[in-house]
Amino acid sequence: MIRTKALKDPTPAIPVLLGLCAKLAYATFNARLNATTEAGYQLFAAYDGDAVVGTLGHSLVHDICWSKTLYIDDLVIIENRPGSGIGGGLLDATIKTAQSLSFDHLRLCNGLARSEANYFYETHGISASSKQFVLVLNGDH
Numbered sequence: 001m002i003r004t005k006a007l008k009d010p011t012p013a014i015p016v017l018l019g020l021c022a023k024l025a026y027a028t029f030n031a032r033l034n035a036t037t038e039a040g041y042q043l044f045a046a047y048d049g050d051a052v053v054g055t056l057g058h059s060l061v062h063d064i065c066w067s068k069t070l071y072i073d074d075l076v077i078i079e080n081r082p083g084s085g086i087g088g089g090l091l092d093a094t095i096k097t098a099q100s101l102s103f104d105h106l107r108l109c110n111g112l113a114r115s116e117a118n119y120f121y122e123t124h125g126i127s128a129s130s131k132q133f134v135l136v137l138n139g140d141h
Contacts, residue, residue, distance in 0.1 A: 002053070002086055004093040007043040013055045016045075020076045041073065044093050046086045053078045056090035061107075070098040072108035075117075091124050 007013060010033060021029055033041075039059070046054035054077040061069045072094065077086050098106050109132040110117050118128065 002046050002048055002084065002089055004044050004046050004089050006093075006097075007045050010037060010043050012052050013043055013045050016052050016055045016076050016078055017057075017074070019078070020074050036073070044090050044097075046077075046090050053084075054086040054090055056087075056094055058094055060103075066107065067104040068102070069105045069107050070094065070101075070103045072106065075108075087120060088124065 010017070014033070017033065018026075018029065021032075024032075036057075036059070041057055041059050044056045044058075045052045054075075056075045057073045059071045059073055061071045063069065075087055075090060077084075095106060106126070108121070108126070110121065112118075112131075122128070
């Protein structure tokens with residue numbers, strides 16, 4: 001049975017998170033994880049027994065247009081587990097957290113070509129409302 005849990009320490013989720021940015025050197029990944037965690041990044045982990053099989057990382061954001069927003073930075077599921085309910089469980093836990101903390105919105109960005117992921121978000125009531133524009137100033141992506 002899959003269960004979700006908020007993590008105070010991201011260490012158990014590192015093997016799953018590494019799948020998100022496999023092209024990064026570990027030192028770069030680790031530095032970015034530490035910096036985001038220090039800035040308020042939080043994680044939910046999905047467990048199958050003792051093994052972490054998925055993660056959802058989010059940040060708490062306040063801005064003029066969207067007000068108090070829970071921003072999903074990443075949702076990562078280990079390979080060979082589509083349709084297992086892992087992503088839905090993580091998303092549900094995150095939505096409940098945002099609602100319990102009286103957030104106004106939940107937002108995320110996803111690649112346009114990731115049609116399966118886009119469909120997943122839409123089936124969970126998250127509608128596409130904008131396009132993300134990126135200018136790389138320093139670094140890889």
